[in-house]
Amino acid sequence: MSVQIEDSEVDIVIAALHPNLTPFLEAWRPFFSRFHIIVVKDPELDSDLQIAPGFDLKIYTKSDIEAVAKSSSINFSGHSCRYFGYLVSRKKYVISIDQDSLPAKDPSGLVTDAVAQHITNLATPATPFFFNTLYDPFRSGADFVRGYPFSMRCGVPCVLSCGLWLNVADYDALTQSVKPNERNTRYVDAVMTVPVGAMMPASGINIAFDRLALGPALLPGVHFTGEGKRRWETLEDIWSGLCAKVVSDHLGFGVKTGLPYVHREGDGTKPHGSLNKESEKVKLLDDALPFFQSVKISRNATSAVDCVAELSGMVREKLGAVSPVFASAANAMDEWVNLWKSVGAQAE
Amino acid sequence: MSVQIEDSEVDIVIAALHPNLTPFLEAWRPFFSRFHIIVVKDPELDSDLQIAPGFDLKIYTKSDIEAVAKSSSINFSGHSCRYFGYLVSRKKYVISIDQDSLPAKDPSGLVTDAVAQHITNLATPATPFFFNTLYDPFRSGADFVRGYPFSMRCGVPCVLSCGLWLNVADYDALTQSVKPNERNTRYVDAVMTVPVGAMMPASGINIAFDRLALGPALLPGVHFTGEGKRRWETLEDIWSGLCAKVVSDHLGFGVKTGLPYVHREGDGTKPHGSLNKESEKVKLLDDALPFFQSVKISRNATSAVDCVAELSGMVREKLGAVSPVFASAANAMDEWVNLWKSVGAQAE
Numbered sequence: 216m217s218v219q220i221e222d223s224e225v226d227i228v229i230a231a232l233h234p235n236l237t238p239f240l241e242a243w244r245p246f247f248s249r250f251h252i253i254v255v256k257d258p259e260l261d262s263d264l265q266i267a268p269g270f271d272l273k274i275y276t277k278s279d280i281e282a283v284a285k286s287s288s289i290n291f292s293g294h295s296c297r298y299f300g301y302l303v304s305r306k307k308y309v310i311s312i313d314q315d316s317l318p319a320k321d322p323s324g325l326v327t328d329a330v331a332q333h334i335t336n337l338a339t340p341a342t343p344f345f346f347n348t349l350y351d352p353f354r355s356g357a358d359f360v361r362g363y364p365f366s367m368r369c370g371v372p373c374v375l376s377c378g379l380w381l382n383v384a385d386y387d388a389l390t391q392s393v394k395p396n397e398r399n400t401r402y403v404d405a406v407m408t409v410p411v412g413a414m415m416p417a418s419g420i421n422i423a424f425d426r427l428a429l430g431p432a433l434l435p436g437v438h439f440t441g442e443g444k445r446r447w448e449t450l451e452d453i454w455s456g457l458c459a460k461v462v463s464d465h466l467g468f469g470v471k472t473g474l475p476y477v478h479r480e481g482d483g484t485k486p487h488g489s490l491n492k493e494s495e496k497v498k499l500l501d502d503a504l505p506f507f508q509s510v511k512i513s514r515n516a517t518s519a520v521d522c523v524a525e526l527s528g529m530v531r532e533k534l535g536a537v538s539p540v541f542a543s544a545a546n547a548m549d550e551w552v553n554l555w556k557s558v559g560a561q562a563e
Numbered sequence: 564m565s566v567q568i569e570d571s572e573v574d575i576v577i578a579a580l581h582p583n584l585t586p587f588l589e590a591w592r593p594f595f596s597r598f599h600i601i602v603v604k605d606p607e608l609d610s611d612l613q614i615a616p617g618f619d620l621k622i623y624t625k626s627d628i629e630a631v632a633k634s635s636s637i638n639f640s641g642h643s644c645r646y647f648g649y650l651v652s653r654k655k656y657v658i659s660i661d662q663d664s665l666p667a668k669d670p671s672g673l674v675t676d677a678v679a680q681h682i683t684n685l686a687t688p689a690t691p692f693f694f695n696t697l698y699d700p701f702r703s704g705a706d707f708v709r710g711y712p713f714s715m716r717c718g719v720p721c722v723l724s725c726g727l728w729l730n731v732a733d734y735d736a737l738t739q740s741v742k743p744n745e746r747n748t749r750y751v752d753a754v755m756t757v758p759v760g761a762m763m764p765a766s767g768i769n770i771a772f773d774r775l776a777l778g779p780a781l782l783p784g785v786h787f788t789g790e791g792k793r794r795w796e797t798l799e800d801i802w803s804g805l806c807a808k809v810v811s812d813h814l815g816f817g818v819k820t821g822l823p824y825v826h827r828e829g830d831g832t833k834p835h836g837s838l839n840k841e842s843e844k845v846k847l848l849d850d851a852l853p854f855f856q857s858v859k860i861s862r863n864a865t866s867a868v869d870c871v872a873e874l875s876g877m878v879r880e881k882l883g884a885v886s887p888v889f890a891s892a893a894n895a896m897d898e899w900v901n902l903w904k905s906v907g908a909q910a911e
Contacts, residue, residue: 362764410761416710453710
């Protein structure tokens, strides 16, 4: 049931929000150097990028984005620029890690290979239809627990791997303001499948996915005016993750969470300036969640691009009147589907 | 939202399948000695029990079982004798640990207090309606991840805490036969809520529950003739766990899995003798699962005892013709409901 993933099937997509990528790339060199890398420069970033030599790397800038998405209203600025990389990748798998995140150490002090762990997560089956209390049954030294139905032990393809963060955890601006000095030091040595039907916040900081199976559902939908440079400001990945989970559930695939960890420094700023719009976002998520928990995609939708096209219509219908943010998200999703069909669906 | 649990509100229920309980009790003395203990002697065990002195402990034997459940066809032998302890307990909370399980050490070598961890799990809320990728948000040093809806951060009461096992993992007879020397050495330092709607195998080896809220759903339903002395033979706890999860979901409560670990020795026997009936059990679980995944309890059922009464009727109707094991389980559940109403519902 496990699949073999070749190095040549993987793109690493990096969103460059700050010009100097060299320390980031040097820290990741032992793990990135075997792979093709796509760097997407935040279209609002003016300075030239500094890039360590010796990588198989392609840079996309504002002019590339404009050339491909010129008639689109999608906002590819800030963290959302990575979606352009997802679009122009020609590989089956994509791994994306934020620029403020470095390789993490495990409890024994060894530096961990987040790339290899993401690939393992995607290469081994997921088990969304029954919960295994012994975590990932495909890990060496583990198995299915007593009582796990034998008919379900083959699992299903894993299409999304959500990694976690040591040091600066991924909190919203409110929580970060309340606990500015809290650090996540607990390394939980586990990978698990998120059960079918269970919704989750999929952070974009440290993820990997099967681009051919799920790519169109990793999408730039929600973007707040003037925001998107700092994680605690963004909901783009949360929205994208909800879409991806709904689509994965509908298509019978699996989503994993847990390992790998990255060591996250954050960007050193404090979130107080972001709090002014936070109450609006709090309400938005509370409004959106019942939609995602109850939405049913039709049987006619048999691919991720079909599912997103259908989902955008339902977002417009059910949430469009609740907030202009949702109406814009529906429009962005439609435009994204068109872009994906014309550009993203191409593969090597 | 967290509740305060007093020592006097907790019963520790131990099923005595082997006569010498002294080493077990001595190993657990630092953690058990503050609590009232109920020992239920397997009614098929002839030898007298050996019990270490110095515990607040009450022993129930075959004659007690016959006095209370004389007109019942429920099989309380082997591991199932613990259900009699759940029935006669007068406490709000019950913790139950198998006789072959001792306190576990954490990765730093410290002996862990499984009782305290179970109490913490029950005292802090569960979060079944949205998945928190940072595990238990109520643990010190953790919180809700960015994107977790604020309206859901209060959580709901946790009514069932399922702990895990180091050393001998809880495998079925087939897996144990294939991997006789495999040992579980990975201590995953996490507690999580199993999402609403997700079914799981709840092992009875190391559990705790809110007896007043969920007790009637921890029930002796499935028992195979001549079996029940060895964990890999039993499905009693798997069946009970599926009932408990369905009931907990219906009532809006939460179920947690993860910490605490116990160090499990197993009973030293090999499972080959248990394999003859294993293929029958494999099929039974595969038949039963779609039922549990789709069963809907009516709104009229507002307590665990209501839910079990309704569930038994649906088991009889939907599964009774599939196997006599299910028909017997439905009968046992009906009898259990009656016993619970007359005996179990009494509280201090």
